Amino acid sequence: MPRTAAILLAAGSSTRMAGAVADKILAPLAGRPVFAHSAAAFAASGVADFFVVVYRDQRQMLTLSAHTPTPCVLVKGGAERQDSVAAALAALPPDIAYVFIHDCARPLVSPEQLVALHKIVVREHAVVLAHRVTDTIKKHRPDARLRTLERERLWAMETPQVFSRDLLDRAYSRVAKKKLRITDDAQAVEALDHPIALLENTSPNPKLTTPGDLAYLEFLIARTSAPAQFLG
Numbered sequence: 001m002p003r004t005a006a007i008l009l010a011a012g013s014s015t016r017m018a019g020a021v022a023d024k025i026l027a028p029l030a031g032r033p034v035f036a037h038s039a040a041a042f043a044a045s046g047v048a049d050f051f052v053v054v055y056r057d058q059r060q061m062l063t064l065s066a067h068t069p070t071p072c073v074l075v076k077g078g079a080e081r082q083d084s085v086a087a088a089l090a091a092l093p094p095d096i097a098y099v100f101i102h103d104c105a106r107p108l109v110s111p112e113q114l115v116a117l118h119k120i121v122v123r124e125h126a127v128v129l130a131h132r133v134t135d136t137i138k139k140h141r142p143d144a145r146l147r148t149l150e151r152e153r154l155w156a157m158e159t160p161q162v163f164s165r166d167l168l169d170r171a172y173s174r175v176a177k178k179k180l181r182i183t184d185d186a187q188a189v190e191a192l193d194h195p196i197a198l199l200e201n202t203s204p205n206p207k208l209t210t211p212g213d214l215a216y217l218e219f220l221i222a223r224t225s226a227p228a229q230f231l232g
Helices: 034-045 058-064 081-090 111-124 165-178 185-190 211-222
Strands: 003-009 050-055 072-076 096-103 126-132 138-140 146-148 155-164 197-200
Touching: 003 034, 003 081, 034 096, 034 111, 050 058, 050 081, 058 072, 072 081, 081 096, 081 165, 096 111, 096 165, 111 126, 111 155, 111 197, 126 185, 155 165, 155 185, 165 185
Parallel strands: 003 050, 003 096, 050 072, 126 197
Antiparallel strands: 096 155, 126 155, 138 146
8 A cells, every 4th residue: 555654844934923933833823833733634634654744943843743643753954945845755764655745834724635635646646735816916027017927827836735756756856956946846846847736725724924824823713613633
């Protein structure tokens, strides 16, 4: 039976929180650290049988370890997001066939979405949770002119992003070889010209980035059913 791993990214610098919290991944959200919400969703979904948690520092690691599903290894993050993912990939057992990569600053992912993503990746080898862009997006050109992009074809990427292990290894090997800078894992796979499926998310899955996002996340959690509970 092919095995699946989940890489849970928690090593971000939290600089855009402007000092409101020292570490946004450990910030309290509905009575639990932000990280615990993602960990609980993965544990409840049953999609992964191995976890790699990428941590920022020793203090964070001690708190995260109390909320991680098992079996799990903890890996120190790198200077950039892509460095953290590369370190996590290197820590995976050799028999892992599929890999979820999730930014734990998005605590509202649901077990149902994780199950749906897992079904798609087995068939398509690459899938990303995403939502349609509803704003009018314009490109600002060097000549100070604007160009309107075709909104119907624009999607905002979220996480999790899920890939076959082989595809992800090849993508990150190319990133390292070409010294590319990427902002998400789909961008690494795009460079291989491999198709990527999209799972449309019709529920809010915002990323905790600024202090005001905490209140918004609290509101969203309060208006939905109780989040999955992980006892560990």
